Amino acid sequence: MTSEEFESETILGESAASTIPGRPMPARDPSQSRFDEGTQGDKDLSDRAARRRIQSLSTELEDITEVEYRKIQLERVVLVGVWAGGTTAEAEASMAELARLAETAGSTVLDSLIQRRDKPDGATYIGSGKVLELQEIVDSTGADTVICDGELSPSQLRNLEERLNIKVVDRTALILDIFAQHARSKEGKAQVELAQLNYMLPRLRGWGDALSRQRGGRVAAGAGIGSRGPGETKLEIDKRRIYKKIALLKDELAAMQVVRDTKRSQRQANSVSAVTITGYTNAGKSSLLNSITDAGVLVEDALFATLDPTTRKHRTSDGRVYTLTDTVGFVRHLPHQLVESFRSTLEEIADSDLMLHVIDGTAERPEDQVSAVREVLESIDAGHVPELLIVNKIDSADEVSLARLRHLLPDAIFVSAWTGEGMDALRERIGAMLPNPAIEIDVLLPFAQGALAGRIHSEGTVLSQEHTEAGTRVQARVQPNLAGLLERYAAVALDR
Template sequence: MNQRHASATEPSTEPTHTDRDTESSLEFDRAIARILRGHGENAAQEVHGDDPDGHTSFDGDQLDLADRRALRRAAGLSTELSDVTEVEYRQLRLERVVLAGVWSSADSNRAEAEVSLQELSALAATAGSDVLAGVLQRRTTPDVATYLGSGKAQALADLVAAEGADTVVCDGELSASQRRGLEDIVKVKVVDRTAVILDIFAQHAKSREGKAQVELAQLEYLLPRLRGWGESMSRQAGGRVAGGAGIGSRGPGETKIELDRRRIRGRMAKLRREIKGMGTTRVEKRSLRHARAVPAVSIAGYTNAGKSSLLNRLTGAGVLVENALFATLDPTVRRAQTPEGRPYTLADTVGFVRALPHQLVEAFRSTLEEVAESDVVLHVVDGSHPDPEGQLAAVRAVLSDLYTERDAPAVPELVAINKADAADPEVLDRLLRKEKNAVAVSARTGAGMDELLARIAEMLPVPDVELEVVVPYDRGELVHRVHTTGQVLDEEHTADGTRLLARVRPRLAAELERFRLTRTA
């Protein structure tokens, strides 16, 4: 009896089930706190200093950025009108958002789940919302009815009510039934990760082609998620009645949801035709560059890795730079040159993200063709990101699918580890050891740019026709083309003209054939 009394009164050294649940709950709370701090102003200042966007003189005036921010919603303002006559003075407020995520230890660890939810927080902030809180549940698979388990869904509803939120954003792609089921519990709008990304794309698209691509992606996302409300959605007297078929032919007809689907499919077909037509100009320009033997380099990488900043640093393009996800949607092609003066083109492409919606991959297929048609891919990765290896893997997965679908060989890749000035030195060393063809750079400070340019020059295709010619002085344009598109091995000015020993492309070699120097035995 004394032994039973001792065991009841002395504290147990083994953690109880309740203790483990409490510790797990506290760990999740700490994880959520880290996630909400991840996209704040302090984090941006740590990376970029006093300027949260890290602009340099190479970025130009950034007038597009000023226009974009002029349309951004302001926090702390109400959307309600006290008088209908005040429409012109309507005040906007940020959408108040709570995040929800599910992770399985079989698919990822806690750190990866935190990075994913932190990225969702940044996506929501970029879309124009105020992230208030979040929940993260460990499950084998998401619940088929409500995404979260029933208990966690009710806890989410309580959190939404306590925070005064008006939207829940889930870190995954929800089915129509999951979204309805969760909305019935939390009593506010529920959207998924794909919807947030599509919203950002809709805000940032500027060109006619970009807007058409975004609309196509939105319609592809919407089509399987249309829903109706009972028999009121049907149209009576359908079928062949209009053709005079009469008795026995009257049916429910085409329901409104079927009509909506038909109209959406028709609009999607029209958009695909328009996008195909818009891509003709880019294909012609690319063919012209190939005909002139101008090598092409495509800048690819994760969103917000610093691709546009790097383009500005290398070419002075002055394209928009913003410390936000998916700031750049429209491709930009600029001229650059190697240290020895050989020209090539640099193309900035749309950024990638984990679980990039397949609708966007399909819609932006024509834009991604710039990568498949290039001679070198400059793969930019954010060295200061918590998971740079994950960024590299996500981008390579999409590019691999692109090469496979086009039945084309993989393009040679040069990895540029950007933001080296803000990255952990140990992380940089680890990446440089793992990536055999990589260089650490900083688009903000200019560190590593000379090495990067030298590595690009080494990887560009070398002209394969070697010849020795004497070009008359009145054909100086041919000498210029040899210098700009070929590789001059030796040059000498003689009485008859300029003697060149060079490597050139076959097209230029054919034009120089008449000036080839023939050697006598």
């Protein structure tokens, strides 16, 4: 059943992809609207692909005489991590995820380096000896950026850049950059900018006297009286501007929150149940939304492919209306700046009646992803929401992994959003877990009350309907607010 669009409401979200490299694509049914070429998701995907740089194409001139040129290519990066605990497999999985994040941001990974130590070095993150080894790797590979698998302090960032003489970024800055590339709505862009400013504020750096604005004593260049005394440094000016921008963004997001709260209160007043889709990044959440509601949202095999999730209206098998919202995907060590900036929209999860926790059935350690997601959910006070575990992508997962997941997660539903396998069982489970406050009514509506009859059909479940001389007799299940309006038309006395 094709659902109607209930509202297009951006909250933070990511989408996962249903396409997996190396897997043959099943035949598409032309009648299925979610695969139509004209959907908004296809347009978003093509627009995003058009903005990417192609590594195999070169604009470098072979014969350079007096022409000044710029070489355009993907950023070449080297990954660095500190193995402070856990198993070797966990350390390798963390570096593999960092590599995927780097590729999503638009770079080419040349090499990686892992340092085993009890805790990161306070000065250089990996220690002075590993810095020398990292310098040799950078020189031999020609890398122009080093990405560290952790959040660096301002001093660590400065020390590494001084010793390596190239750009150094940490995991937090990398994720913020991906969010900045993929945010499209006004609210999403404001949230990402707020997170970036909060991250940037303690990391502002100057270049000695070049940015100094201090003047005192005998002033040169004839400035003379009136120009003596302490001034304001360039860094202080930048900080003041950032503080003003942060205050402005918070005011804008607060205004947007009022609109969101109004929509939520309207749904609650109409007793419309809310279901949210959450899970690890690239687990297949947007594919699941498309499969259930034919939403036609962007689906791409990339981390954080969608940051502006969509809300759609759907019905259970017995006719109850509920909203289904695709939310942002989570990741290990999600930057706290993002969690704080997106807290207002993540509250949508905490206020929902049911949470669909999507798990990637092809992941090497899906239980670690489940733990990472639940850790973020606890931080936003969403741990109390009823949870339905959904293992997705079973069409491409091997039987041994699926058997292991069935043992670890006995209450989970196993589906494939790409092929549709298991989706009927999922819809039935959603209907069974949603609250059902509906009241059964038996009313005789005058023919002049066509508006009320229309509300019964649109908001409730009609059990029977009969047209009589006195009006239309309807037996149905409706929400309490509508049942209160229909009390005066009760038809029970007619049977006595």
